[in-house]
Amino acid sequence: MINLTINGLDVSVEEGATILEAARFLGFPIPTLCHREGLSPAGACRLCVVEIGQGQNAKLVSSCTYPAEEGLNVRTASVRVIKARKMILELLLASCPQSKKIQDLASAYQIRQQRFKQEYDDCILCGLCVRMCEEQMMAKAIGFRGRGENRSIGTPFDVQSDVCRFCGGCMYICPACQLRCTYSEPEKAICGGCANLSPPCIEKEQYDDMMCYMKPCVACEIVKDK
């Protein structure tokens, strides 16, 4: 067993557990976006930052990937952590303002206005769908391609993958566009903080194809002719 302190409380967890797991065990909330039980942690969104170390050596780490260490002193909601988290959320919101999940998170962190240009990207590259496809569906139909600003998720050569079984797992897990899954009842998808009453991803035509690697799509049955 490993003993560590989280927000001043002592806790012992099994070896191999992450800070996130330890904090959740104690009931400290840490927001996550790219972390899902049953999928390997990726540390892609950085939303789960916590502060570890003392004084000069204090640093921010992503709790979903950082293993609990003996004697670690973790702060899950210090001023620095909240500041960093808010910035991350603001940036996420700028790249994907149509995501209900990100909107909710942002509103929970009192983000009421946006300083950055809204990009309406259809992907935040959290990699949940990639891991879902590989680890739960055992398919490996989609993956990361390119790098830097050209990084994207999709099938090899952009043609329909022959290992895809149309399970829809990638869409189900996508945090950028759960609205797609409530497509038939848009009114139910009212978001919180920004008082945005209509789900923007349905209104905007460009989101027709959003994050959907299935052809034809079995969930929304939008027929796309490409």
Add this chain to the structure above:
Amino acid sequence: MENNNLMTLLEKTDMAKGRLISVLEKIQTMYGYLPEDVLRTLSDKTGHSLVDIYGVATFYRAFSLKPRGKHLVLVCLGTACHVRGARKIAEEFQQLLGINAGETTPDKEFTIETVNCLGACALGPTVVVDGHYFSHVTVKKVRGIINKTLEGLDTIDIKTDKRIFPVKVCCSVCRQSLLDSSYLIDGYPSIHLNRAYNGKRGWFRLSSLYGSFNSASEFEISPDSLYSLYCPHCKKELLEVSQCPECNAPMASMLIKNECTIEVCTRSGCRGHMMNLNQINITE
């Protein structure tokens, strides 16, 4: 037939985890790019999923999924080159060749690609064509670079190339000069040696220009075989001190100015050579 090549390649290489990049490199040297069907076969045969292969192939700039031209022009747009006007140079290349960066000319001669730093910032703006570095490139020099590429970059211009200079060598045993002004190579006195191979002996002459690989010999020997070199004056074998950095064969050493040594590989066909300046007496 193409896939046969791939098969032999795959048989020869051990596809353990972590070997993907080197296999992709080999495929790229084989075809000049990474063809889709080859990658699919690779995935079938090796068990690497296509997603992973495609991910790696698109991650590295060195890999190309589109056929490239015969000559690859890399224009550096990294910070250091950028501030010295690399953008203009890239534009000039694009205009003269009539293609955009990332494209290949219709005659399949040139492909232009831009890169972000080649690690030679002090020489910037830097352009690399088929592995040959051009430094301090200006817009005016671009046409010359293209012409030179078409002529062939590997031919060394002995008169203008500053990397080439004559060396005066002598035997490391008897210290007599090995230069023979009665037999010129590259317009300079040749280095006169005797060569023995398989019981045969004959003269062997090397260009005395450092950087030129021209040579002449009384009898030819088959490539890849080891020979020994002797001084024509004292008839002693040239001392073998080091191993060739390229092929590990023993190297024969000669002296320059009695102070530093120059060594050449004793394997036929190998260009391994080195100059050892360690013994130079600076106060001299």
